[in-house]
Amino acid sequence: MLDNYRLTGKKGESLADFDPEDTAGIGGKDEIEAEFDTLKDKLKEHQEKLFASKSNGVLIVFQGMDCSGKDGVIKKVLAGLNPQGFRAESFKKPTADESAHDFLWRAHKVAPAKGAIAAFNRSYYEDVLVTRVHGLVDDEEAERRLKHIRHFERMLTDGGIAIVKIFLHISPDFQLRKIRERMENPEKLWKFDPSDLAERRYWDAYANAYGQAFRATASKRNPWYVVPANNRWFRDYLVLRIVESALDSLDLAYPQVDMAPFRDLAGEAEA
DSSP: OGGGGEEOSOTTOOGGGSOTTOOTTOOOHHHHHHHHHHHHHHHHHHHHHHHHHOSOEEEEEEEESTTSOHHHHIIIIITTSOTTSEEEEEOOSOOHHHHTSOTTHHHHTTSOOTTOEEEEESOGGGGGTHHHHTTSSOHHHHHHHHHHHHHHHHHHHHTTEEEEEEEEEOOHHHHHHHHHHHHHOTTTGGGOOHHHHHHGGGHHHHHHHHHHHHHHHOOSSSOEEEEEOSSHHHHHHHHHHHHHHHHHTTOOOOOOOOOHHHHHHHHHHHO
8 A cells, every 4th residue: 555655756646646635545534533543552562662672763753744744743643742852843944043054054053863753844955945945945955955855865874864755735626715814713813924925936946846856866775655645534544554554664673681690599589
């Protein structure tokens, strides 16, 4: 199933090939409710082994258009993880200090250590998306940054950090509906940002920038996953499957300890 949503940089792969309404033939939330709970339990078990073994770290990168549900999916899929070994990082407009460093600096300093999981709500990819769409960098600089991203991700994976890159795919009509909900619902009004409406004018430009980023950085080792996100229940289910599968592939295990010397000590203490 996951192969249907994976981009590995092969020629011809395109965002246009994915339907934001897709649910993989699943009729509704009720059909996957039991499996969803089982997957969450497996994810918690994987995290315990990850934290105990310190053999790997996991970086989950979430990208998507405004209103694609980056906050929501982190809350619904990953909130059950032990906070001792998990954190979420949000990347907004760079601060003065961040702008004074290279564009990857702010991401590298919060990348997960071995034993930990980090979720990036937006990421270093913003520096080849927003900047490109609004003409803050030219094509030559964008290509240079994409090359640096490939090397950065290769360095992380060489150091034992597994990278899971997820694009939450919504349609323009769905986005507009969500923006209107925020504007009309007092409990969601705090989420409304007038710039979300302004950025809608650049939808096609963002889609093109994402496509170029996917082609430049997707690989067999560090693929991108395009997750249809118009149906929130399917978005959460597919993201959970992707993340659980990524941790399962690490073949994690609890560290082995020779207990023989300690049994002798325990016996002496009992005596």
